[in-house]
Amino acid sequence: QKEVEQDPGPLSVPEGAIVSLNCTYSNSAFQYFMWYRQYSRKGPELLMYTYSSGNKEDGRFTAQVDKSSKYISLFIRDSQPSDSATYLCAMSGVLTGGGNKLTFGTGTQLKVEL
Amino acid sequence: NAGVTQTPKFQVLKTGQSMTLQCAQDMNHEYMSWYRQDPGMGLRLIHYSVGAGITDQGEVPNGYNVSRSTTEDFPLRLLSAAPSQTSVYFCASSYSRSGSSYNSPLHFGNGTRLTVT
Numbered sequence: 001q002k003e004v005e006q007d008p009g010p011l012s013v014p015e016g017a018i019v020s021l022n023c024t025y026s027n028s029a030f031q032y033f034m035w036y037r038q039y040s041r042k043g044p045e046l047l048m049y050t051y052s053s054g055n056k057e058d059g060r061f062t063a064q065v066d067k068s069s070k071y072i073s074l075f076i077r078d079s080q081p082s083d084s085a086t087y088l089c090a091m092s093g094v095l096t097g098g099g100n101k102l103t104f105g106t107g108t109q110l111k112v113e114l
Numbered sequence: 115n116a117g118v119t120q121t122p123k124f125q126v127l128k129t130g131q132s133m134t135l136q137c138a139q140d141m142n143h144e145y146m147s148w149y150r151q152d153p154g155m156g157l158r159l160i161h162y163s164v165g166a167g168i169t170d171q172g173e174v175p176n177g178y179n180v181s182r183s184t185t186e187d188f189p190l191r192l193l194s195a196a197p198s199q200t201s202v203y204f205c206a207s208s209y210s211r212s213g214s215s216y217n218s219p220l221h222f223g224n225g226t227r228l229t230v231t
Binding site: 002004006008034041042043044045046049088090101102104105106107 | 118154155156157158159162172173204206219220222223224225
């Protein structure tokens with residue numbers, strides 16, 4: 001079983017829809033949770049970063065972490081065609097001086113249709 | 115400010131050939147790393163470095179070598195290419211020696227697409 005599970009999609013929604021993307025994980029040591037966005041033929045770029053449980057909002061994006069359920073979510077409000085990309089969740093444990101290694105989900109491909 | 119630059123963008127190798135994937139960053143980042151991305155597997159860490167002269171293995175290091183002689187450059191060497199090394203390779207860097215953190219996210223290059231026949 002993988003440490004991080006993510007539905008690969010593809011997920012297709014109409015413009016303006018609310019999108020919900022999710023990851024589950026098994027390692028209770030994970031404390032830092034991230035969402036990366038990856039456009040086709042590009043490298044991932046950091047979208048949201050949260051520590052421990054709770055919510056974080058940034059414009060149309062909201063990240064939620066539920067450590068008791070080992071479940072994280074990314075919500076996109078008023079989705080736009082420019083949001084069409086692959087969304088990767090990533091997480092890590094306590095920061096160390098030896099390099100903080102991230103564990104990534106496989107990514108969910110999202111397409112927002114006009 | 116170019117960020118993280120990877121060359122080449124595409125490469126085709128025959129089994130047994132060797133090659134070096136180049137990675138350079140101009141952000142004075144201490145931490146640099148190499149990932150491979152495969153369908154259904156996500157991004158997996160190959161090797162990383164927390165500073166010039168310091169490297170360490172990640173999750174999938176076999177068949178790859180790295181060195182870090184300068185802060186800017188972190189080349190990845192394939193010693194004897196195998197079809198199982200067909201993948202998209204990403205170099206990533208961050209300011210913090212601890213790797214990714216709130217104030218120091220990972221910055222990725224745009225990848226090298228490698229096919230081994």
